[in-house]
Amino acid sequence: MKQFKAKIISNRKIAPEHYILSFKRPEKERRIEPGQFFYVKISDSYRPLLRKPFSVHKISGYSIEILYKTIGEGTRALSKRKKGDILDMMGPLGKGFDAVRRHKKVMLVGGGHGVAPLYALAKQLEYPAVPAGRLSIFIGARTKDHIVCDKKFRRLGARVYIATDDGTRGHKGFVTDLLTRKILGSRDKDTGEGRGKGHTAIYACGPKEMLKSVWKVARRYGIPCQFSLEEYMACGIGTCLGCAVKTQSGYKLVCKDGPVFDAKEIVW
Incomplete structure (x- = not known):
């Protein structure tokens, strides 16, 4: 079990209900993959009782960032933690993205704060891993105030497409509408091999x-x-079986076998 004490470097609000917390990278942990997560004990008291999982948002030589939304007692308490505070953490845990470098085009799709692990992945896939202009990010949210990180993706050279349920920003409707249009447009432009x-x-x-x-x-x-x-997690290490999902080869645990899965494995 990879348990350690993490010192908070910063904890800043970036949008309504959305924060980025930066903490000192755990010593001796050489490899941290986009898609993995840290399991955080938010308070020294019994409230909240359980740890909370947060995916890796940004990886640097000195620090790690997590992006989170205040949606309950635990994350509201986390938003009040200050620079210099110490958090009890476990991680990195789980299986990250298998970022295949041969793809000429990469499309990232994030719903709400689901963009959190995609930014770390985008950083890993920066040019020359993916040719310039071939990285796209599709961000969907209920309203414009819940769109986060779009400027950060643009600074990486990604093409950003936005959809909101209420039409307050970008396309009014589902983010998959934009994804389908992009795929069809790309197929029309492609010729020969590589489709x-x-x-x-x-x-x-x-x-x-x-x-x-x-x-x-x-x-x-x-x-x-x-x-x-x-998925909801009570333990983060595969003991409680609370995050089981049905796959083509039986039930698997999001915390241990995931959280990243090949989409064709999942039984929807």
Whole structure:
């Protein structure tokens, strides 16, 4: 079990209900992969009782960042923690993204704060891993105030597409509408070899219904796809079995076998 004490470097609000917490990178931990997570004990008291999982948002030589949304007692308490505070953590845990470098086009799809692990992945896939202009990020949210990190993705050279349920920013409707248009537009422009499977890859994180829709699009056009799943976790190490998901080869644990899975493994 990789348990350690982490010193908070900063904990800043970036948008309504959204924060980025930076903490000192654990010593002796040489490899941290996009898609992995840290399991955080937010308070020294019994409230909240359970640790909370947070995916890796940004990795540097000195620090790690997590992006989170205040949606309950635990994350509200976390938002009040200050620079210099010490957090009890476990991690990095789980299986991260298998970032295949051969793809000429990479499409990232994030629903709400599901963009959190995708930024770390985008950093890993920066040019020359993916040719300039071939990285796209599709961000969906209920309203404009819940769109986060779009400017950060643009600074990486990614093309950013935004959809909101209420139409307050970008396309009014589902983010998969934009994804489908992009795929069709790319196929029209492509000629010769390189179309379809092996040419493009999709990586996504967000609500289950969004992921299900993304998988339908990916399957229709023969595009390989990986998902980072969001499930309730009570232990984070595979003991409680609370985060089990049904796959083609039986039930698997999001905390231990995931959180990243090949989309075709999941039984929807």
